Amino acid sequence: xxxxxxxxxxxxxxxxxxxxxxxxxxxxxxxxxxxxxxxxxxxxxxxxxxxxxxxxxxxxxxxxxxxxxxxxxxxxxxxxxxxxxxxxxxxxxxxxxxxxxxxxxxxxxxxxxxxxxxxxxxxxxxxxxxxxxxxxxxxxxxxxxxxxxxxxxxxxxxxxxxxxxxxxxxxxxxxxxxxxxxxxxxxxxxxxxxxxxxxxxxxxxxxxxxxxxxxxxxxxxxxxxxxxxxxxxxxxxxxxxxxxxxxxxxxxxxxxxxxxxxxxxxxxxxxxxxxxxxxxxxxxxxxxxxxxxxxxxxxxxxxxxxxxxxxxxxxxxxxxxxxxxxxxxxxxxxxxxxxxxxxxxxxxxxxxxxxxxxxxxxxxxxxxxxxxxxxxxxxxxxxxxxxxxxxxxxxxxxxxxxxxxxxxxxxxxxxxxxxxxxxxxxxxxxxxxxxxxxxxxxxxxxxxxxxxxxxxxxxxxxxxxxxxxxxxxxxxxxxxxxxxxxxxxxxxxxxxxxxxxxxxxxxxxxxxxxxxxxxxxxxxxxxxxxxxxxxxxxxxxxxxxxxxxxxxxxxxxxxxxxxxxxxxx
RNA sequence: GUGCCCGUAGCUCAGUUGGAUAGAGUGCAGGUUUCCGAAACCUGAGGUCAUGGGUUCGAUUCCCAUCGGGCAUACCA
Numbered sequence: 001x002x003x004x005x006x007x008x009x010x011x012x013x014x015x016x017x018x019x020x021x022x023x024x025x026x027x028x029x030x031x032x033x034x035x036x037x038x039x040x041x042x043x044x045x046x047x048x049x050x051x052x053x054x055x056x057x058x059x060x061x062x063x064x065x066x067x068x069x070x071x072x073x074x075x076x077x078x079x080x081x082x083x084x085x086x087x088x089x090x091x092x093x094x095x096x097x098x099x100x101x102x103x104x105x106x107x108x109x110x111x112x113x114x115x116x117x118x119x120x121x122x123x124x125x126x127x128x129x130x131x132x133x134x135x136x137x138x139x140x141x142x143x144x145x146x147x148x149x150x151x152x153x154x155x156x157x158x159x160x161x162x163x164x165x166x167x168x169x170x171x172x173x174x175x176x177x178x179x180x181x182x183x184x185x186x187x188x189x190x191x192x193x194x195x196x197x198x199x200x201x202x203x204x205x206x207x208x209x210x211x212x213x214x215x216x217x218x219x220x221x222x223x224x225x226x227x228x229x230x231x232x233x234x235x236x237x238x239x240x241x242x243x244x245x246x247x248x249x250x251x252x253x254x255x256x257x258x259x260x261x262x263x264x265x266x267x268x269x270x271x272x273x274x275x276x277x278x279x280x281x282x283x284x285x286x287x288x289x290x291x292x293x294x295x296x297x298x299x300x301x302x303x304x305x306x307x308x309x310x311x312x313x314x315x316x317x318x319x320x321x322x323x324x325x326x327x328x329x330x331x332x333x334x335x336x337x338x339x340x341x342x343x344x345x346x347x348x349x350x351x352x353x354x355x356x357x358x359x360x361x362x363x364x365x366x367x368x369x370x371x372x373x374x375x376x377x378x379x380x381x382x383x384x385x386x387x388x389x390x391x392x393x394x395x396x397x398x399x400x401x402x403x404x405x406x407x408x409x410x411x412x413x414x415x416x417x418x419x420x421x422x423x424x425x426x427x428x429x430x431x432x433x434x435x436x437x438x439x440x441x442x443x444x445x446x447x448x449x450x451x452x453x454x455x456x457x458x459x460x461x462x463x464x465x466x467x468x469x470x471x472x473x474x475x476x477x478x479x480x481x482x483x484x485x486x487x488x489x490x491x492x493x494x495x496x497x498x499x500x501x502x503x504x505x506x507x508x509x510x511x512x513x514x515x516x517x518x519x520x521x522x523x524x525x526x527x528x529x530x531x532x533x534x535x536x537x538x539x540x541x542x543x544x545x546x547x548x549x550x551x552x553x554x555x556x557x558x559x560x561x562x563x564x565x566x567x568x569x
Numbered sequence: 570g571u572g573c574c575c576g577u578a579g580c581u582c583a584g585u586u587g588g589a590u591a592g593a594g595u596g597c598a599g600g601u602u603u604c605c606g607a608a609a610c611c612u613g614a615g616g617u618c619a620u621g622g623g624u625u626c627g628a629u630u631c632c633c634a635u636c637g638g639g640c641a642u643a644c645c646a
Contacts, residue, residue: 035585041589048589050588050589084589086588129646168646258646286644297571298642304644305644336574336639336641337640338641339573339574339641340640341641342573363574365574365575405582409574409575429608440605441605502585506585510582514583517594527605527606528607529611533605
């Protein structure tokens with residue numbers, strides 16, 4: 001990508017300038033200390049670099065530094081100009097053409113970096129309790145996690161997606177007790193969940209267990225055995241969750257059961273290892289882990305006074321297991337309500353002799369539901385608007401896009417009315433419309449036109465063969481005519497590569513959403529003042545190559561988000 | 570109380586190791602269609618970057634304090 005090329009050139013020139021004693025007191029330069037950026041005002045150029053930061057070391061004014069560097073740059077394809085401490089770059093038409101050539105050659109691989117250090121990554125997300133249907137908050141992790149997985153894969157990493165099923169704790173008994181009440185209700189018994197708020201907390205009073213009870217009775221004899229009921233409800237909810245994930249285009253390579261983890265002996269084994277490391281001690285009849293020695297604000301209980309394990313014990317074993325499976329990097333997406341949990345898990349990893357920096361936890365702020373302009377707090381069990389309800393109302397594409405379009409650091413306000421009306425106010429349609437429009441142009445190019453009133457046929461502007469030729473044999477001569485009116489558009493297409501790199505490195509998917517909106521905007525703007533199908537054959541051919549490139553890049557970006565790129569709308 | 574996240578246009582949000590006139594969408598006002606999809610485009614108004622200090626040639630960005638919002642502070646999971 002041109003950012004890297006320009007930076008290389010500039011850094012070489014700086015080293016040359018230092019050697020020639022043109023940079024005052026400056027004696028050395030560390031690569032990577034400058035950044036190529038886009039000028040705020042495009043009149044300055046296509047790219048720019050600010051060299052003011054070198055002034056302190058060189059002890060001469062920024063403009064002089066900039067000029068000295070430019071002098072050492074030599075003849076290049078692009079033009080340079082100096083304004084204050086900035087060196088501005090203007091790409092040549094040949095360089096712009098090369099962007100299109102590259103896209104048309106690489107197609108669905110355009111944007112993938114050539115040489116990166118591929119990491120073996122395990123990405124864990126959603127990891128919900130199998131005690132009920134997903135709510136909207138789970139939808140955010142599902143959409144963002146799957147998009148992040150797609151992004152990291154596209155970038156070249158080896159990504160394994162995993163869902164940790166919390167199927168071992170007391171909440172499972174609670175689920176069974178709740179199902180028992182629903183079963184009894186089905187059998188005509190006059191019984192309900194306790195009114196008392198404290199007691200009610202021991203149940204899941206949501207109506208979603210009613211169909212579960214019905215199905216249970218179809219397949220089983222009535223029972224009051226909580227274990228049987230728990231197992232049934234748990235499996236049932238797991239299947240409900242799995243089906244919805246697939247429908248939502250979220251694919252996990254493995255569903256890892258906490259119960260299996262316990263049964264495998266791995267939890268006991270990691271407890272043993274912790275004990276051997278000397279980081280456990282007894283207090284008040286319980287076993288404590290000295291996590292405060294590793295930056296946690298206090299020590300944590302690892303085995304309760306009654307001899308049972310805490311949730312943390314299993315989670316330590318789980319993370320150690322991930323490391324033992326040979327992953328270079330563990331990325332977890334957790335809700336912000338679990339943020340206090342990060343230091344203790346890292347502490348345990350370190351205490352057991354692993355590198356805690358291999359674990360990256362992306363903490364996501366929660367989702368607020370906005371109904372009729374009022375925020376509805378997402379309680380875990382009350383006010384439940386399920387993810388499925390949401391998808392049914394606003395569609396998969398819109399839901400995925402909305403969930404991904406904000407930085408994970410900010411609380412997401414999901415305005416259900418806005419998402420439902422979902423037309424002009426919805427950015428996903430704006431982007432999809434751009435893709436459909438491109439496809440429409442491409443169709444019109446090779447289809448003859450029929451006048452419905454007169455029955456007359458106008459021949460297609462291009463034959464299939466001419467079309468194939470226009471998008472496969474492209475060089476500067478062929479593209480030249482399209483360049484002057486398409487400069488901004490081509491620069492945006494070029495930006496796809498640097499966007500992919502920075503998004504992958506910073507683990508953000510909202511930047512991909514922003515990019516597709518920008519690209520769609522550039523295209524719509526271009527479309528309004530330039531025609532693709534026109535009388536000038538050379539111009540038409542070159543614009544066909546341009547428009548086909550846009551379609552390719554839009555598709556590549558939307559594929560990462562797992563949002564459809566429709567041919568028609 | 571303590572820790573983490575946040576506070577930028579009416580609203581929802583960007584702002585890349587500190588740097589050019591703080592940007593986009595939406596909303597509002599106005600304009601654009603004999604021609605490839607007007608679900609689009611163009612123009613305009615709209616800002617004490619929460620507040621007050623500090624560091625710096627330069628702060629929306631870094632530091633401190635205050636105010637406001639969210640989350641967490643279990644031998645629950």
